[in-house]
Amino acid sequence: MIKFIDLFAGTGGIRLGFQGACKKYGIETKCVYSSEIDKNACSSYELNFEDNPFSDITKVNELPDFDFMLAGFPCQTFSFAGKRKGFEDTRGTLFFDVARLLKKYKPKGFLLENVRGLTSHDKGRTFETIVNSLESIGYNVEYRLLNSSNFSVAQNRVRIYIVGVLNETFTIKLNSDTGAVDSHKFKECNRQTGLFDEIVKSKVVKEILEKEPDPKYICSDKFTNQLKRVIGKDLNRLNGFRLIDTRNGNSIHSWELGIKGECSKDEIEFLNLLIANRRKKIFGTHQDGKALTIEQIQTFYKKGNILDVSRSLTKKGYLSNYDNKYNPVCGNMSFEVFKFLDPESISITLTASDTNRLGIVQNGKARRLTPRECARLQGFPDSYKLLENDNAVYKQMGNAVSVPVIEAVISDFIENNKKLIDKINNHKKPYTLRIHKDKYGDNNGIGFNISTHSNDDLH
Numbered sequence: 001m002i003k004f005i006d007l008f009a010g011t012g013g014i015r016l017g018f019q020g021a022c023k024k025y026g027i028e029t030k031c032v033y034s035s036e037i038d039k040n041a042c043s044s045y046e047l048n049f050e051d052n053p054f055s056d057i058t059k060v061n062e063l064p065d066f067d068f069m070l071a072g073f074p075c076q077t078f079s080f081a082g083k084r085k086g087f088e089d090t091r092g093t094l095f096f097d098v099a100r101l102l103k104k105y106k107p108k109g110f111l112l113e114n115v116r117g118l119t120s121h122d123k124g125r126t127f128e129t130i131v132n133s134l135e136s137i138g139y140n141v142e143y144r145l146l147n148s149s150n151f152s153v154a155q156n157r158v159r160i161y162i163v164g165v166l167n168e169t170f171t172i173k174l175n176s177d178t179g180a181v182d183s184h185k186f187k188e189c190n191r192q193t194g195l196f197d198e199i200v201k202s203k204v205v206k207e208i209l210e211k212e213p214d215p216k217y218i219c220s221d222k223f224t225n226q227l228k229r230v231i232g233k234d235l236n237r238l239n240g241f242r243l244i245d246t247r248n249g250n251s252i253h254s255w256e257l258g259i260k261g262e263c264s265k266d267e268i269e270f271l272n273l274l275i276a277n278r279r280k281k282i283f284g285t286h287q288d289g290k291a292l293t294i295e296q297i298q299t300f301y302k303k304g305n306i307l308d309v310s311r312s313l314t315k316k317g318y319l320s321n322y323d324n325k326y327n328p329v330c331g332n333m334s335f336e337v338f339k340f341l342d343p344e345s346i347s348i349t350l351t352a353s354d355t356n357r358l359g360i361v362q363n364g365k366a367r368r369l370t371p372r373e374c375a376r377l378q379g380f381p382d383s384y385k386l387l388e389n390d391n392a393v394y395k396q397m398g399n400a401v402s403v404p405v406i407e408a409v410i411s412d413f414i415e416n417n418k419k420l421i422d423k424i425n426n427h428k429k430p431y432t433l434r435i436h437k438d439k440y441g442d443n444n445g446i447g448f449n450i451s452t453h454s455n456d457d458l459h
Helices: 013-024 039-049 086-090 094-105 121-137 183-193 195-199 221-231 265-277 306-316 371-377 390-399 403-415 418-424
Strands: 002-007 029-034 068-071 109-115 139-147 158-166 319-322 325-328 358-362 365-368 448-450
Touching (some): 002 013, 002 094, 013 068, 013 109, 068 094, 109 403, 121 139, 121 158, 221 365, 265 325, 306 319, 371 390, 403 418
Parallel strands (some): 002 029, 002 068, 068 109
Antiparallel strands (some): 109 158, 139 158, 319 325
């Protein structure tokens, strides 16, 4: 039996993936300690695991014996980043508590999960400090950058997964692969090459939709009518559209919808040209996306009514005027839905702040995604129980890990390190490794192997 602890546990996604992989290979597991500080997340965790993990990890000093650590720790700046002082460099951060407990208890291994930007944060010094700290404790470390969309999860979500083993080398054959850069590229690659069908069944948004969602998620009549005025009666044209006031392209703006008041064609043209041109270097690199004077605006809006239009837009609240410089007043949070997903592609990355405003057009109606659909976008099984508090669930799923990716990483670890797994498994009931074709395949990505003796490979 592998005894493990679950730190920064959230709603238990890492635990689900870890236990799922171990169960697949006949390895018994037992969670001997879990920790999470968000009370709503603790309620979800308790609902599913019958264990409330509420605690402040910075105040935890005593733990039961354990073999493996799971931790989805937050990314923070380290005050001594890059000094290569190892464990001491991480003081004052939550990672310090991960390192502190690893140093004290010396479990055989760990799996850490974090955002993609951890590798480049503070010009790479933050990640270098983390690896240096883990190595100084005695761990060999490997990491992979993986996109959830490559693991039958209908979401573009790139995260870093860090695996460590105490005083022993090990093998991870799963290659780093950041996948398609966005939902459009995903759809294009999927259609052109069929690659994903050969490696693993690619899941798209339409496959996670509820057939009969609660009507409360349908967009209001007012918002729906505003959308129809812009794109016409066929709401399916909204697929892939973003509602945002700072960009053009595949976007709809508040002034086109008339959220603060109806706008004329000239007023709409004025604002669309303003957001399309205000970032040009001709207006100064220091003014990227900043306010422009009337004289500057006249270089691209050439109609004679520029003063009347600017005054009208300022009065309606779509345009600001400070020191005779004009800038759009962005109202992105005022949209009931800020992004309509393409049912034939993958979702954008879920975040805690706006998962509740992701939308879909289904059966001719525009609506928000349901909490269950968001859980499916993270690969949580339908057997996973959700709180009745929708807002809490949206936030939790924005913060969650993609369960199938965790399971894939641990499965790869188990498959390629049988003797090591037997040691971690307390030398009890050695499992028989089932050899089978890797369903995730070899995506020809870049693997990363960080030696315990040198930091020369850290970039």
